Amino acid sequence: GINPDLASERQTASFSVEKLTALLDGGAERTRIRRAVAEAIERDPVFSRENQYFQSQNERYEAAVRKAVHLQKKMHEMGWTQDGPEFKYIYRALSGDVAFLLHNVFVRSISVLGSDKQIAKWIPLATKYRLIGSYAQTELGHGTYLQGLETTAVFDINTQEFILNTPKISAMKWWPGDMGRSATHTVVFAQLYVLGKCYGVHPFIVQIRSLQDHSLCPGITAGDIGPKMNFEHTDNGYLMLQNVRVPRENMLNKFCEVQPDGTYVRQGSQKINYFTMTTVRISLIEDEVLIALLKACTIAIRYSVVRRQSKLKPGEEEAKILDYQTQQEKLLPQLATGYAFHFINSYLQGLLERGYTEIKRKNFDTLPELHAFSSGFKALVTQYSTSAVEICLRACGGHGYSLLSGLPSLYTRILASCIYEGENTILFLQTARFLIKCFMAASAGQPVPPSVTYLAALTPGKCPAKNKLDFLSPDTYTAAYQHAAARLVSSTAAKLQDLIQSGVKRHDAWNQCTVQLAQAAKAHCHYLTVKNFVETVEKLETQAGIQKIMKHLCDLFALHGIFSNTGIFLHDGYISGAQMDMVTASYLDLLAVIRKDAVPLVDAFDFTDKSLNSALGSYDGQVYQRLYEWAQKSPTNTQMSPAYERYLKPLLHNKLSKL
């Protein structure tokens, strides 16, 4: 049965949970499809994650491969296709615990970077799994800075081959997924040399393992990079190349080609490469980050109404921990952040689709803004979400620290998102570069994209709020965010200019401003997230109950951001100390309001128990029973330890000297 402490939370929902779920999914029909996919996956024992927290890295890898192979059969059996409406829900249903993700990147990179001939040759082989692909870009010594890659591909005009080498240990490919133990082929990024001249980094298809017996090909050294904080299911690998020869046709040549005589030809726009990165950064927000954040909120909030600890009022029964202001202040802002990021994700998807439509018309004008957006939001969303998951974990006390809570693995996995696909600080600085450019242009009266016109409109005004209720006006707080972001951009631009004018070289000046530039970029993205949340809430006018609670969450997200960053609003007096006390009062008031709907708000995310895989977060709230039952399945209980016979018995029986 349902734990009564959890059941009672559901009886007082101020809105329809089912309707909110449909809103989040983008319509009731999509909810239906998503649930059908989840059910089909979860009913199949091959996809079970039941013992995941007990498995070694080797066991996790084997399970992930088993699932990936089985998925091919399952899709055939269910009639799901890569283009069908079900496809996007499969990864969520598997909780990402599956192999061959880099195989998909291999396919995508050939589709984007390969010629029609190359596509015709390789894509069918990959799609039918006549080979398993990987994507070998990152090296032991180089990650984000691709120009620094040290692997070489030298064109041999006599044999019409490229000779690939990793000339030193730091040049070794390191981290590529699916490469450590599975892949037969990979796309290797290497510095192209033709007739002694270096043409920069290019992609080459290289076979690394035999298709017959999976043994390593001549000149190839490869293996697994060993234990990581998470991603045990993925065989992140290393790869050394010693005089490995591939035919001229194996350089992906949609945009660049080496002709038989050694002539290097560049054709088409390279800007499209940005677009691939942009796509990946935006897609990971939903697949890897948002889902983890929403799961963590679900687990921590459900647990916080089941856990009772200490007394709020003398003589009463112990209180649910979610009734403590400090617990509300930990969890509810994370919940609001989850909704804010859900809506910004929808916004980014829309932006991406429109951008893609333009690109297909050969119009690349939106690319710089799209690149700046995807960089900054990847950084903002991964950073805030990682922090949010950690808060959820800690807010569950000791039990949150048990792997059985599900929270540690959510945390250790989401943490990686701050690092991969562009390190966050570097990404913020890319956004900052765009902002400074736009600020300069706007100040000079030149046109800039609509999202940044506000930068030029900075005035020394003051926040007009007179009481705490005024801070529940979206106009009031949106204006405050806009002001703060514009001030940070303009003051950093001014510092940069001052340094340069005082004789500091441009690159040194830039470096001396980077801490503040990153702050400015973050403030810009935070402002847009608030603005988008406000606009989303406005559009919900036909659903009064949902609009009301979404308005509360929007207010909470906005005021939490001010409460947690008071300095940037107080700095120039835009918000006064007295006004900040009003912000604090409204913010704390909101916690008590949203607390009443906290459980319905996480129920609306509609995660199944199997998907949460958490002893603390299940729908029925039977927390203690489940912790106890799951613990008993642990290998620490099911396997006898030799420690007693070997060490404890001789110690206790005073026979240590015989050891």
Next chain:
Amino acid sequence: GINPDLASERQTASFSVEKLTALLDGGAERTRIRRAVAEAIERDPVFSRENQYFQSQNERYEAAVRKAVHLQKKMHEMGWTQDGPEFKYIYRALSGDVAFLLHNVFVRSISVLGSDKQIAKWIPLATKYRLIGSYAQTELGHGTYLQGLETTAVFDINTQEFILNTPKISAMKWWPGDMGRSATHTVVFAQLYVLGKCYGVHPFIVQIRSLQDHSLCPGITAGDIGPKMNFEHTDNGYLMLQNVRVPRENMLNKFCEVQPDGTYVRQGSQKINYFTMTTVRISLIEDEVLIALLKACTIAIRYSVVRRQSKLKPGEEEAKILDYQTQQEKLLPQLATGYAFHFINSYLQGLLERGYTEIKRKNFDTLPELHAFSSGFKALVTQYSTSAVEICLRACGGHGYSLLSGLPSLYTRILASCIYEGENTILFLQTARFLIKCFMAASAGQPVPPSVTYLAALTPGKCPAKNKLDFLSPDTYTAAYQHAAARLVSSTAAKLQDLIQSGVKRHDAWNQCTVQLAQAAKAHCHYLTVKNFVETVEKLETQAGIQKIMKHLCDLFALHGIFSNTGIFLHDGYISGAQMDMVTASYLDLLAVIRKDAVPLVDAFDFTDKSLNSALGSYDGQVYQRLYEWAQKSPTNTQMSPAYERYLKPLLHNKLSKL
């Protein structure tokens, strides 16, 4: 050989690393002893941690028991005793990777809570390991709130026994270390019932496993609680008791006793119980938190001068990542925090010693302040250090995420310190309760302890700084911290009073202020940490080189705290926006100054390579070579996976249908 990029960092140290090490150790003689202990431990292969990152939970447990048992022999062999000068360095040398820590708590609890007779009976048995003890306080349903424990001990007057029961699943003991698989005895905390009346929580010695064959005793259900984020080496356990009878003499009865006729007698002061908690909270700061923080700084800073990425200046070679302002701003404040916490730890140790001296004279006057200090500093130090280790991990990019970097296990372990021995929010609120009390008393003209007299001296003044150099004056920033802490305490006290006067009940009013109370407590502890750092630096006048760099670190620690919490200083205009720009300027300037000594400053922590156990952090800086060599020892490379034969081969050979 030493990586030249690391070697060059050591040639320009502005101070003697060896002298700083001696200072940190408390004298050159202690350095000698610490090194001797480390060498003896590290030379012994039984204590090796070489394959730790590859081991399963069962293997970790077995190794920890093996080490704990071997340590007994080692101590005998080396002539080390529990009272000798070497003892305190053993745990550090083992990196805490050893069993029987809760056995030591078992011993300590009997020493403190047991009568002379009980001490005479049990301590020798425990010291000689004729039994293995544990400490069973926390339950599945109750942690920090001890009064809520549900385990019962009913006195049976007929048999002169206590009958112990865990009446429901949430009453089960859960988390005690050494209990899941090792312990034969434990101290069980249970609600005492005599003749139908409940006397609250008391400790009872209970045997749980046979001394002959280690089988569970009648009425006992016990096991391991399963996988956790870290502490795989510890068998955290669960324990259920069904009508388990122990003789009357097994209740620890130094302070409370049940007489044969059922009369309950309380004797002596219970305040001493606070003192035990205080001791544990202070000791964990050094053993579990500070060392992890200093190791993380060592790893991340050494790696950051070896890793080169991208170019600072066009045309030059790629720059060391520590030369980027953003990387300095990540790591150097953590380094300064490490020094700040080292010095506050020394301060707390001194406070504890003086308090203990008083207590031995039956003077308990210092206990409330000591309790408030240990609670608040435990919370501050664990929270900031956990965040610092996470920053170090992320600052190392992808390689930081590999277990081989050593950083993930430092992080997952230090994270637990925010939860155990009192959840941090609750601890801050205990400090806040003390501060509010003192503030009220001081405002009413009553005497308060010296550490809090400043609370009553709040004036509406302004920071006198006129340029950025003024913020390098300790008087300036200490005054700012003091002002901010006093303002937060007094404004929250005022809010509390207002609520109560407006008719809100006292406990509700308290709950409505807890977010701000926790902030105030944190500000108080932060202020004392800055103040103590300043005073420590002043005392270094005989060591000019060291004093100079410590002054820089002290400044950095203080300005980082202002830069990261600008709002609390700007709120009432104590620091103006223009002054905050000076803070920022001085803060960023300091980064470039300290960067030059960054490597010598971590070298001074004097961690051996074996102790760091990090492919990124070794003294020689041979990062890439070591990552590659260590990865090859991983079971993902040394064990053949069945995945190829079972899944990949049929897939690649198109024989899936035969699966």
